[in-house]
Each structure stands twice: as structure tokens, then as C-alpha cells.
Amino acid sequence: MxxxxxxxxxxxxxxxxxxxxxxxxxxxxxxxxxxxxxxxxxxxxxxxxxxxxxxxxxASGHGIVYTYATYHVAYHPGFLSDIPYVVAIVELDEGPHLLTNIINCRVDDVKCGMDVTVVWEDVTPEISLPKFSPD
Ligand SMILES: [Zn+2]
Structure with missing residues (x-):
């Protein structure tokens, strides 16, 4: 493990x-x-x-929140301590739409169109996850 x-x-x-x-x-x-x-x-x-x-x-790592949902239920036990958390699609300045999380803010403060920048979560020695934080 x-x-x-x-x-x-x-x-x-x-x-x-x-x-x-x-x-x-x-x-x-x-x-x-x-x-x-x-x-x-x-x-x-x-x-x-x-x-x-x-x-x-x-990519620059900058984009906007295209759409999002706040999860109040953990559909996988690993997420139990995270709820409520925000799953979002971020539209990057270069065009791709990335499925990710918005972190470093209250879930109620997330809005469509808000400016966000990538932040990194180093979860294992091999994997770092791109998540996004308000500018
Ligand atoms: Zn082409």
C-alpha cells in the first residue's frame, strides 16, 4: 500500500x-x-x-471554472474525509477541459467563470495530481 x-x-x-x-x-x-x-x-x-x-x-496552468458540482456524499471511501468537496471542469487558457478539484477555498465560494490556477498534490512517488485554486 x-x-x-x-x-x-x-x-x-x-x-x-x-x-x-x-x-x-x-x-x-x-x-x-x-x-x-x-x-x-x-x-x-x-x-x-x-x-x-x-x-x-x-500549458500555463491557468483557466476558468467551466462547471462544477459539490459532492456531499463519498462514493468511494477514500473521499469520506474530504466531503464536501468540489469536482469541476476547468477550461484551460489553451483550450482543454480538465476534470479536477477546486481546492484552497470554501465550496460555497466556487463560481462558474472564476479564475483558477493549477496546484499540485504529490500523492505517491509516481503520481502528482493537478488540482486548481482560485487566483
Ligand atoms: Zn489538427
């Missing part, structure tokens, strides 16, 4: 560069070399123009 009792991401060849970036506290995304679209989730093909050539970029 790692001591961390919540679900962890399972890395594969598509997701490994993203999670390796997180370990270095960098939000990495693929950008299509054909049309410039920032691809999320990572893929072997651009969903906009179907090009296969991409490069990895490091």
Missing part, C-alpha cells in the same frame, strides 16, 4: 507523457502540428483535422 487510499490513474502509452509532466508539475498536452488544436485527452490523431503529427506543449 502507498498510504494513499483514493483511485490512481493507470498510465499507458497515450497517457504516460501527461502524467510524467504532472510529476514535474507541468501540465503537458499534445498540440496538432496540422491545425494547432490542443488535443485532450491525448490521442494518436487530431480530432479536428485528423492529422497524426503532434508536439507536446506545457
Amino acid at each position: 502507498t498510504g494513499y487510499d483514493k483511485p490512481l490513474p493507470k498510465l499507458n502509452s497515450d497517457t504516460r507523457p501527461f502524467w510524467e509532466g504532472c510529476k514535474k508539475h507541468e501540465l503537458r498536452f499534445q498540440r496538432c502540428l496540422g491545425c494547432g488544436h490542443v488535443i485532450w485527452p491525448s490521442s494518436i490523431i487530431c480530432p479536428k483535422c485528423h492529422a497524426r503529427d503532434t508536439e507536446w506543449i506545457v
